[in-house]
Amino acid sequence: MxxxxxxxxxxxxxxxxxxxxxxxxxxxxxxxxxxxxxxxPAGSVCMSGDDCAAAPVAAASSGPRSGEDVYNGSCNTCHGAGVAGAPKFGDPAAWADRIAKGMDTLHKHAIEGFNAMPAKGLCATCSDDEVIAAVDYIVENSQ
Missing domain, CATH: 1.20.5 (Single alpha-helices involved in coiled-coils or other helix-helix interfaces)
Structure with missing residues (x-):
């Protein structure tokens, strides 16, 4: 070339x-x-002692979420598919022995964690009352 x-x-x-x-x-x-x-950024962090007057304030919650909302947002991941032995939503046979132990026991296990289930099913934004509502929703639909 x-x-x-x-x-x-x-x-x-x-x-x-x-x-x-x-x-x-x-x-x-x-x-x-x-x-x-x-x-x-979706939000900001305001530490104690900082001038937070300019920091935007998060919108107030409209109240506690329903059991169905909590289930769909957090619980369905495991209880919808039976991950790690989680009893499936809507399966009466899988829930019968658990329901027989009483709602107080189910609520306690859901809040504190039990076996493979972590506390509150890893829903860091859920209150105890919201977790209880989710358990009630699951039980109502799994008998």
Whole structure:
């Protein structure tokens, strides 16, 4: 290959590279804005002693969640599929012996954890009353 052809090929490659860079640069502001929007924090932490006046206040909860809502949001993962031996939702045979032990025992096990089930089924945002409501919902639908 002649020296002239090599130089010409290099110039073409350089031109294509510059054109691609110009296109990418023209798109970069929109892409950067989109990325910045996706990376915007969902909230903030205000530590004791910090000036928190400018910190946004989280919306107040509209009250406790229903047993069905808690089940669908947290419990269904294991109790829907029977993960790690969890009794399946809606399976009377799987729940009969557990129900026979009494609701107080079921509530206690759900709140504190029992065997493979972690405390509150790992629902860190659930109150004890919400966990109890979820247990009641499961039992009502599994007899």
């Amino acid at each position: 002649s020296q002239a052809r090599k130089v010409f090929g290099l110039m073409v490659a350089l031109g294509v590279g510059l054109a691609a860079s110009a296109f990418a640069f023209s798109q970069s502001n929109a892409v950067k804005d989109e990325i910045a929007e996706r990376l915007t």
